[in-house]
Amino acid sequence: xxxxxxxxxxxxxxxxxxxxxxxxxxxxxxxxxxxxxxxxxxxxxxxxxxxxxxxxxxxxxxxxxxxxxxxxxxxxxxxxxxxxxxxxxxxxxxxxxxxxxxxxxxxxxxxxxxxxxxxxxxxxxxxxxxxxxxxxxxxxxxxxxxxxxxxxxxxxxxxxxxxxxxxxxxxxxxxxxxxxxxxxxxxxxxxxxxxxxxxxxxxxxxxxxxxxxxxxxxxxxxxxxxxxxxxxxxx
Amino acid sequence: xxxxxxxxxxxxxxxxxxxxxxxxxxxxxxxxxxxxxxxxxxxxxxxxxxxxxxxxxxxxxxxxxxxxxxxxxxxxxxxxxxxxxxxxxxxxxxxxxxxxxxxxxxx
Numbered sequence: 542x543x544x545x546x547x548x549x550x551x552x553x554x555x556x557x558x559x560x561x562x563x564x565x566x567x568x569x570x571x572x573x574x575x576x577x578x579x580x581x582x583x584x585x586x587x588x589x590x591x592x593x594x595x596x597x598x599x600x601x602x603x604x605x606x607x608x609x610x611x612x613x614x615x616x617x618x619x620x621x622x623x624x625x626x627x628x629x630x631x632x633x634x635x636x637x638x639x640x641x642x643x644x645x646x647x648x649x650x651x652x653x654x655x656x657x658x659x660x661x662x663x664x665x666x667x668x669x670x671x672x673x674x675x676x677x678x679x680x681x682x683x684x685x686x687x688x689x690x691x692x693x694x695x696x697x698x699x700x701x702x703x704x705x706x707x708x709x710x711x712x713x714x715x716x717x718x719x720x721x722x723x724x725x726x727x728x729x730x731x732x733x734x735x736x737x738x739x740x741x742x743x744x745x746x747x748x749x750x751x752x753x754x755x756x757x758x759x760x761x762x763x764x765x766x767x768x769x770x771x772x773x774x775x776x
Numbered sequence: 777x778x779x780x781x782x783x784x785x786x787x788x789x790x791x792x793x794x795x796x797x798x799x800x801x802x803x804x805x806x807x808x809x810x811x812x813x814x815x816x817x818x819x820x821x822x823x824x825x826x827x828x829x830x831x832x833x834x835x836x837x838x839x840x841x842x843x844x845x846x847x848x849x850x851x852x853x854x855x856x857x858x859x860x861x862x863x864x865x866x867x868x869x870x871x872x873x874x875x876x877x878x879x880x881x882x883x
Contacts, residue, residue: 761822
């Protein structure tokens with residue numbers, strides 16, 4: 542592992558900070574494994590899917606399409622592309638930080654990007670600056686827990702209650718709240734946040750998949766650039 | 777492992793990889809224009825507002841503003857905690873426990 546990270550402290554801090562996310566992530570992963578087996582995937586197939594695709598929403602989409610007998614490759618490709626499209630924005634906003642990293646590390650970080658690791662990496666940037674080792678640690682924990690929880694679902698299929706009904710999935714939302722709220726520190730950021738939230742709720746109700754994230758981001762960028770421009774005019 | 781499933785997994789992996797690598801691949805060739813940088817700075821707020829708002833106001837994909845929506849109730853409590861205490865562990869810990877209690881209480 543030494544070849545991949547320089548600062549053990551940062552790497553471990555990333556691992557540690559990712560753990561609260563796992564309270565919500567693990568039940569989600571277990572249910573994903575349960576559903577995959579129920580839909581007819583074998584344990585080995587779930588394992589490879591989880592290792593190679595490493596994307597909860599994509600796996601749910603594939604399971605649903607497979608179950609209904611509509612797993613046409615073209616439409617599956619398109620669906621996975623669409624539910625992951627916001628990754629383009631996440632990686633673009635991290636670009637200034639990861640641009641100068643060694644290629645191997647940069648590729649690992651790109652592969653490991655997810656809403657959760659992006660969240661805590663952004664939080665760390667705001668608190669004490671960017672650290673590739675930190676992001677690497679967080680991604681490693683996310684990756685291992687994701688695959689392990691999928692496999693736990695596969696093997697415990699007959700023994701798990703409906704974990705998602707417990708409300709543990711809310712832990713993820715709580716993490717996002719803990720990271721979002723401190724960013725809303727003045728009128729402009731608060732307005733941008735509210736505008737994006739409104740757009741997201743609209744999108745979540747009327748658009749499919751994860752389009753609501755893209756809609757909210759577009760709204761955030763448009764309102765942010767506009768409001769900031771107006772502030773400059775006033776001063 | 778069945779061949780058609782292996783192909784299916786690889787197709788999914790390629791689609792997912794594309795979304796993870798395309799931006800960086802492209803930006804490394806073009807550099808980061810200033811205007812884009814000014815836009816991207818709003819992405820974190822956009823992403824987190826989206827994830828939070830959709831999870832608490834429309835947990836099942838339908839707008840649910842009722843008092844019996846536990847996600848909304850726990851969300852309001854958690855937002856208050858985050859604003860008041862600015863402490864990650866307090867916010868996530870008490871927020872999640874609130875949700876579990878609401879669920880256990882039958883909401």
